[in-house]
Amino acid sequence: MGAFHILVEVDDVFKCASTLTTQDDLDFLESICDGGSAQKDTERAAKCREKGNLSFKSRDYTAAALHYSQGVCSAPLRSEQLPLCYANRSAALYHLQLHQECLNDIDRAVKNGYPSHLLHKLEERRTQCLTHVSGGQKEKDDRHGSASKNHKGPGSEICPQAAVGFSPEKGRHLVAEQGIAAGEVILTDRPYSCVLIPGMEEVQGGRGGLETEGGGFGTEHRRCHRCLSETLCPLPCDGCSYSRYCSTGCQRDAWEEHHHWECPLGADLMVMGVMSQLALRATLKAGLKNIQTAREPIRGKHTKSEPDSRSTTLVRRLSETGPPPASWTLGGPPAAPEEDGGNADWSKELWLMGSAVLRHMLQLRCNAQAIVSLQDAGATNSLVQSRREIRIATAIFPTLSLLNHSCCPNTSLAFSTGAAVDPSGSDLSADVSESVSEPRVTVTVRAARVIDAGQEILHCYGPHSSRMVTRKRQHLLQEQYYFLCQCEACSRTQEEGGTEGRQQPSGGGGARLEAGLLCFKCKGSLKRSGADRTGFMCSQSSCSHRVSSSEVSLVLQEIRVDLEKAVELMERERPDEARRTLCRGELADALARAYATVGDWNNAASHLERSAVAIGSQYGDDSIELGQQLFKLAQLHFNGGARGPALSLIPEVRRLLRLHSGPRCPELQELQDMEDCLRG
Structure with a gap:
């Protein structure tokens, strides 16, 4: 390993790593990859179908569809489980009123050999679906046309x-x-x-029915692995049980661009991590010609490199999966450096590919x-x-x-x-x-x-700056991005001798927000102070205690730790315990949720107003965090029949959501619906 310390060029690092990688290293990687985890498995498909049946019987049709989808992805081609999983999923989709998707799954079940003595069930379901689909087909076609236009935008503007x-x-x-x-x-x-990042659990789901052998369903189960769109009825990869797609178009494009070479490496890529896979995909997509062009301006420049055998292992495994992509088979590539004992059967294209993957892996940490x-x-x-x-x-x-x-x-x-x-x-x-x-x-x-x-x-x-003190921010940025941050917030802190300040954005609501902050000393109300209004002072003349923004920020950060505990209790449907926890910690936001859970809208709104004060003080009067909090407050006023407070709040919520999320933000339509209803 000592040889790495004297190497400064990425090409040299990759070359050295390739000479040190042995068959024992590859065997060890295979042993920890659990090589069969991404392979098709009839028995696993049957178990997924059984779990889907249990969810279906409990009328949790979303969970049922997800279990059946897992069965579809696990079932080998021409196995009896594949058509059964498609047919069962069509039933769940029908109950979810996804009629066109139900029809598609019926066709797939028949195409893959659904038992003839059960076909009458599918035909009955097909007839029911066609009735629903034909009624709304014109409206759906119009929406499809609009969606198509949205998808053809330029790469960047x-x-x-x-x-x-x-x-x-x-x-x-x-x-x-x-x-x-x-x-x-x-x-x-x-x-x-x-x-796609695997293992990131979706935070909403049915009770109990979403458990698999590996835990809850995550993003990799509910999103297309190419375009990331959500889907309950993905199409599987024919070769592995992991990758799935929202449509035949995404399935085809992913195969041609990268999955043809990733498919045999499924388990290896999961172990090596997202950055390794992203580096490989970028390299495969770029092609040999673009990589050669990109190499010209960086020759002779030194790059900070650390030993990383993942790129070497990836290329070694890639060479076993078949010929390289068409974009990597151009004639006459530059000669690779001498192998120095490396594998003589490596092609010049694979050597360049491995070096490019390593460079991407080093750069992606920052980019x-x-x-x-x-x-x-x-x-x-x-x-x-x-x-x-x-x-x-x-x-x-x-x-x-x-x-x-x-x-x-x-x-x-x-x-x-x-x-x-x-x-x-x-x-x-x-x-x-x-x-x-x-x-x-x-x-x-x-x-x-x-x-x-x-x-x-x-x-x-x-x-x-609204979530973390300067010293911690600078430490994290130095550790990951290799620079000492001297931005406006960090420089201002240094000029003020280490006290945390926050720039106050322009915008309404400042006076309203000050009213809910209490003095740490006498519990009187705080008001902003100083020429730049970044600090606070007690409004009681007998106290006049001053508090810096950093002190307020630190207290709010401590509160958020307790808040997460209370929210967890809420999500486990234990509102009484959450209320007791919140009363001890004075955590207004989650206390509002606890009251709203039992339908006490007025108390919920009162506590959420206090929470909005803290959110505005920490993140700013023009922050998206405040916009989201006030959106919840508007919902509480609406549910509680508080017409005046709701109508007076909606314009400010609309302003903040438009500022950060634009005019197509889905919450804006809900605000409009609430306003229309309140105005009769």
């Missing part, structure tokens, strides 16, 4: 007010050439490549972007719903990667995945997928506040 700048210190970055208004779209971008989605939390039948942000995939966004980090960014990011869903729950992607050549994932970057001409456009890599 930058607004006219922004441009790419360059400096030796920052490299390429995005700058505002003209003033950009708050809420304006700055950038839309699509990923060059993305990989990959998590794709996040808001999911409903708690049981589906709960009277109170809240939303939680989860990571569903990791991607390379070519243009988004131009944005540098700030702990107090001037932008907001919103992700959209897959196609729109019609009111019955049907995925509108089925008819348009044939023409899709890129993952249907989009990130939209909006200005979170006014950005003046000449200012750099920045977003947050994770550590945010």
